[in-house]
Amino acid sequence: MAVPESISYRDLLHQAWPIILANMAAPLLGLADTAIIGNFGDTAALGAIAFGALIISFLYWSFGFLRMGTTGFAARAAGAGDETEVRAIMGRALLLALALGTLLLLLRAPVEYAAFFLLDGSPAVETAAQTYFRIRIWGAPAALSVFALSGILVGLGKGRLLLALQLFLNGLNIVLDLLLAGALQMGVAGIALGTLVAEWCALGFGGILLYRSLAATKAPAEPFWPVARILDGAALRNTVSANTDIMLRTLALVLSFAFFTNQSARFGDVTLAANHILQQFVAFAAFFLDGHAFVVESLVGKSAGAGRRDIFDLAVRRSSEISFCTAVALALGLALAGSQFVFLLTDIPEVRIAAVDLLPFAVAYVALSFASFQLDGIFIGASRTRQMRNAALLAVTLFLLAWWLLAGPYGVAGLWWALLVFVVGRAVALALYLPGLRASIALPLSQSEGSA
Numbered sequence: 001m002a003v004p005e006s007i008s009y010r011d012l013l014h015q016a017w018p019i020i021l022a023n024m025a026a027p028l029l030g031l032a033d034t035a036i037i038g039n040f041g042d043t044a045a046l047g048a049i050a051f052g053a054l055i056i057s058f059l060y061w062s063f064g065f066l067r068m069g070t071t072g073f074a075a076r077a078a079g080a081g082d083e084t085e086v087r088a089i090m091g092r093a094l095l096l097a098l099a100l101g102t103l104l105l106l107l108r109a110p111v112e113y114a115a116f117f118l119l120d121g122s123p124a125v126e127t128a129a130q131t132y133f134r135i136r137i138w139g140a141p142a143a144l145s146v147f148a149l150s151g152i153l154v155g156l157g158k159g160r161l162l163l164a165l166q167l168f169l170n171g172l173n174i175v176l177d178l179l180l181a182g183a184l185q186m187g188v189a190g191i192a193l194g195t196l197v198a199e200w201c202a203l204g205f206g207g208i209l210l211y212r213s214l215a216a217t218k219a220p221a222e223p224f225w226p227v228a229r230i231l232d233g234a235a236l237r238n239t240v241s242a243n244t245d246i247m248l249r250t251l252a253l254v255l256s257f258a259f260f261t262n263q264s265a266r267f268g269d270v271t272l273a274a275n276h277i278l279q280q281f282v283a284f285a286a287f288f289l290d291g292h293a294f295v296v297e298s299l300v301g302k303s304a305g306a307g308r309r310d311i312f313d314l315a316v317r318r319s320s321e322i323s324f325c326t327a328v329a330l331a332l333g334l335a336l337a338g339s340q341f342v343f344l345l346t347d348i349p350e351v352r353i354a355a356v357d358l359l360p361f362a363v364a365y366v367a368l369s370f371a372s373f374q375l376d377g378i379f380i381g382a383s384r385t386r387q388m389r390n391a392a393l394l395a396v397t398l399f400l401l402a403w404w405l406l407a408g409p410y411g412v413a414g415l416w417w418a419l420l421v422f423v424v425g426r427a428v429a430l431a432l433y434l435p436g437l438r439a440s441i442a443l444p445l446s447q448s449e450g451s452a
Contacts, residue, residue, distance in 0.1 A: 009312050012295055012322055018159035021290035022166040032174045036181050037191060047125035048188045052132030055115045059104065063144050065246035066097050069239065070151025072292075072383035072440040075301020086156070088229035092239050093148035095230070101141025109136045124257045128188045135192035139199035145201065148433070149206040151182075155381075157298035161209050169202035169298030183196055202394075229266035245385035249392040256396050260419055263403065267412050274354035277345050278362040281338065285330045285366040286373070292323040293377030309441040320374050327370035344366065359414035368420065377432060382437055391429035398425040 037045045070093040073296065077085040111131055114128055146169065153162040162310075173195050180190030215224055229235065264275040297316035334341075342355045379388045399422035406414030 001385070007311065007318055009301065009318055009322060010387070012292070012319050015157060015159050015295045015298075016291040016322075018163035019062050020288055022159070022163045023287040023290055025166040025170040026357070032177065036177050036406055037188070037451040043120065044124035044128055045188050047122070048128030048132055048189060051125060051129035052136065052192070055129075056136050058149075058254075059111065059115075060140070060143050061248065062251065063097075063100055064250050065243040066093060066100075066144055066147040067151040067154070068380050069093075069243040069383075069385065070148050070240070071155040072301050072380050072385075073239070074152045074155030075157075075298050075381050076305035076383060079302030079305025081306070084222070084226050085229065086152070087214050087218070087224060088226045088232075088235070090148070090152050090214070091225055091227075091230035093151060094145055096140050096239065096243070096421055097144040099147040101144045103228070104137065108134070111137075117319050132188050132192045135189060135196055139196040142199040142203040143225035144208055145203050149203070152210055153206075155301055156213075157295070157296070157299055157302075158213065161213065165202060165206045165209060169198055172201055188256070199348035237282050242383055242385040245389040246380075249385070249389045252389075252392040252396045255400055256422060259400075259403075260415065263407065263415050265411070267415075270348075270350045270354050270411050273346070273348070275353045276360055276367050277342060277351070277355050278358060280345070281334055281341065281362050282365055282369075285327070285334075285369070288326050289332060289370050289373040291325055292319055292326065293373045293380075295319060296374060296377040300378050301383070304382045304441055307442055309438065312438065312441045314377060316374075319377075320370075323370045323374050327367050329445060331363050331367035334359070334366060338363065356410065358416060365416075365423060368427075369423050372423050372430070375427055375430035375434070378434070379437070381420065384433065384437055385392060387430065387433040387437075391426050391433070394429045395422050395426035398422060427450045 009337070070089060073089045074086055077083075078091060082261060103384050112130065115133070116130065139140065143289075145221070146165070150162060150165065153165065175196030176197055177191050180186045180194050181188075182190075184190060186193065211224065218224065261275070261279075265272045296315055296319040300312060303309070303312040338359045339356050342352055342359070346355070347350060376388065379385070399418050402418035402421040403415060406417050408414070
């Protein structure tokens with residue numbers, strides 16, 4: 001777990017590919033669920049899966065800070081050579097995840113009411129979606145705990161173990177969905193039950209993976225769980241504070257993209273459909289760019305913990321160069337073949353025309369977004385969550401200002417220009433904080449924590 005003495009481009013690529021594959025596992029599960037219900041269910045069942053998955057995904061990813069916040073703390077402790085603190089961080093993250101998951105269970109009735117009040121589906125779709133939600137919600141403690149375990153794995157740079165965990169979770173999920181929804185014809189309830197069982201099994205599997213990995217680094221007489229450190233008041237407050245910052249940052253980003261989608265609808269169904277297709281291209285590119293960002297999270301955290309500015313500089317420079325090249329390659333591929341991809345995703349002539357007309361904006365977004373991904377990774381790794389929160393809030397303000405100025409005179413093109421302002425603004429805001437972060441790397445871990 002020690003900070004490396006050198007970082008080659010090959011090392012960075014070697015660490016990134018398992019994470020990229022792990023990132024792709026969840027969307028593949030969504031495709032599998034859709035295919036299973038599409039073959040064994042009806043239209044209402046398909047709509048119910050879409051509604052139910054939307055509610056659960058929004059609910060769970062509101063707590064995505066359990067992954068990101070844990071990553072930075074674990075990486076810094078590993079870089080400082082404090083293996084006991086790594087296990088304490090794991091304990092605190094699991095306690096928080098289980099507490100939040102239990103809270104969701106206790107609040108499941110009002111959450112369900114609010115969710116279905118906001119959504120508008122047919123009676124058949126809503127009834128089936130409620131069945132899905134009422135089963136899936138019992139996996140909340142496990143799902144949030146898997147976020148926490150994933151954060152430890154990313155922080156320690158154990159990309160292959162992260163891939164193993166994701167393959168186990170999603171592979172078992174697909175097998176159970178085929179059995180329950182397909183062979184046993186349980187429909188939507190089978191899909192939900194299969195996911196529920198897979199989430200709890202993945203918690204056990206991930207726990208075993210991390211226990212074996214971390215137990216090997218402790219002294220023979222030392223307990224695995226350092227209870228006093230786990231329950232340390234200052235550490236718990238620092239964890240909650242950092243996670244609150246990340247939650248606010250994440251909500252700002254999620255609401256910005258929701259606003260983009262809502263404004264797209266104001267231009268009509270054709271524009272909404274075209275922008276939805278283009279956003280799928282953006283999401284696909286994010287799998288790759290996020291993979292490089294995850295790698296830099298671990299390396300930056302370890303270099304910060306060890307006080308190694310030289311390794312910090314090397315990790316930032318080389319990983320950013322790889323991320324830039326990846327973004328350019330993805331953007332070029334989209335520019336050259338984007339029209340063909342649009343034609344594969346829809347056969348509606350008006351939507352095809354609109355999507356192809358707006359394609360250059362998606363190309364530009366992919367090319368420009370690498371900086372915000374990389375800087376996010378750098379600041380997550382260093383646990384500089386306050387700066388991430390501030391940058392996100394500033395970017396949202398710039399986005400709304402640009403939309404107000406441009407959407408009127410330029411229509412949907414102005415909306416896309418505003419989104420480009422958003423992604424560039426977030427990167428610029430974080431970049432302004434970067435010199436201060438770099439200057440702090442030479443400080444001992446205990447002295448640099450105060451600005452986290």
